Amino acid sequence: MHQLTFYLDFISPYAHLAFHALPQALQGLSYQVTYQPILFGAVLQHHGQLGPAEIEGKREWTYRHVQWLGAQQGCALRMPASHPYNPLGMLRLATALNAQGQPNRFQCEQMLHHVWAEGLDAADPTRLADLQAQLAPERDPNSDEVKNQLRQATDAAIQAGVFGVPTIAVDGKLFWGQDALPMLRDCLEGGEWFQGSAWDDSSVLPRALARKRA
DSSP states (O other), X not given: OEEEEEEEOTTOHHHHHHHHHHHHHTTTOOEEEEEEEOOHHHHHHHHTOOOGGGSTXXXXXXXXXXXXXXXHTTOOOOOOSSSXXXXXXXXXXXXXXXXXXXXXXHHHHHHHHHHHTSOSOTTOHHHHHHXXXXXXXXXXXXXXXXXXXXXXXXXXXXXXXXXXXXXXEETTEEXXXXXXXHHHHHHHTTOGGGGSSHHHHGGGOOOSOOOOOO
């Protein structure tokens, strides 16, 4: 059985799409998924990047693209009342749901529905309180224990090479984005491309140009 780690932040519409597409994409394969919440903003900061929703032009394109993708794959997606929003409340709630800081699939589904299916304010305190009551976390989402666990999970993801969400990790390989699901399946099935050196060769390709960060 393949052991997958699905890194996600509920702020990402692509995480919503990939989450719902995963069972069909891997249908017939033997696998188990661990869902790991991480703070996407901290990942971006580590790499000196802006998120798609922070770049004009790309922001509008992203919103159009994800709504089209949702319609294509039969996954209801309604933009929240505002985006981006502060995701910390939701990430801490997800981390607090059990001692491992890793919500199960049903819990992730409820949280993604909260953001991407109702067209409301994802960070609204009243809605978050209702969601918390519904999910009944084992721990206090605002405790130092939970905050530190989320921070440590994010740091560990960065150290593992995660640079965006959603990312699915298996056997030391990272598959980024909703559109990487077919590639993930090919890997799990032992596809011919993965039997060669192409994966490792990609990490040692020489650079002919490097731009300095502003």
